[in-house]
């Protein structure tokens with residue numbers, strides 16, 4: 001098991017727009033390096049689909065100009081590549097928005113069960129395509145916590161989408177909601193949401209890096225499934241903003257469990 005968020009707020013990559021003043025030179029250098037790595041990663045991730053698009057545009061306006069069959073095929077690939085870029089830009093914007101709000105604690109009470117069910121609903125087409133059954137189990141009648149409903153919806157959508165994508169075809173994904181009374185380090189009760197899959201699992205050595213931006217255990221599989229490598233980074237920042245906890249446990253060959261606990265008490 002790996003506890004991802006233990007400090008209330010992690011001063012991670014300053015990244016997009018957040019101003020953090022460090023007195024310590026080492027910290028400042030590290031932050032600078034992280035920012036440069038991030039920019040290099042973003043450029044690389046954008047350049048790959050762009051290069052493909054430019055190549056197809058050239059072919060379509062030259063060699064394949066009068067080839068109707070090739071045109072149809074190439075346009076389909078171009079759509080896939082453009083969709084990938086669009087998703088990446090969307091995730092980058094989400095990440096930057098979440099980071100800039102990380103210090104503002106959300107205070108509206110949200111119904112966590114409603115959000116979980118809405119996430120499941122929005123993923124029903126993907127689940128159907130992968131022949132995955134999603135089973136939601138709710139322990140208590142009321143699952144309310146202070147939160148930002150759009151952001152929490154994104155958390156549950158990302159986690160359940162990953163469970164479908166990496167859990168494998170013809171498997172079951174379980175989503176369990178319960179009240180946790182003694183979440184250590186949370187200082188009070190919380191709403192717990194567990195997303196469990198029965199896929200290939202994750203080798204424990206990779207767990208600590210899973211929520212880093214652009215970190216993927218298997219890049220090929222992630223790209224094949226349309227992943228940007230930013231989903232869990234976004235999840236981590238949103239949970240930090242809610243002063244919640246994210247625990248990841250996994251066993252190779254058996255599957256993974258992503259457990260989110262959100263404090264019930266208002267700020």
Ligand code: ADP
Nearest residue numbers: 162163166216217218222227228229230231232
């Ligand atoms: P991606 O867009 O690649 O899915 P994420 O940030 O959501 O990016 O996840 C990062 C990586 O963590 C994934 O590429 C995958 O290797 C691994 N991962 C995430 N969820 C699971 C899961 N349920 N089972 C196995 N591996 C997972």
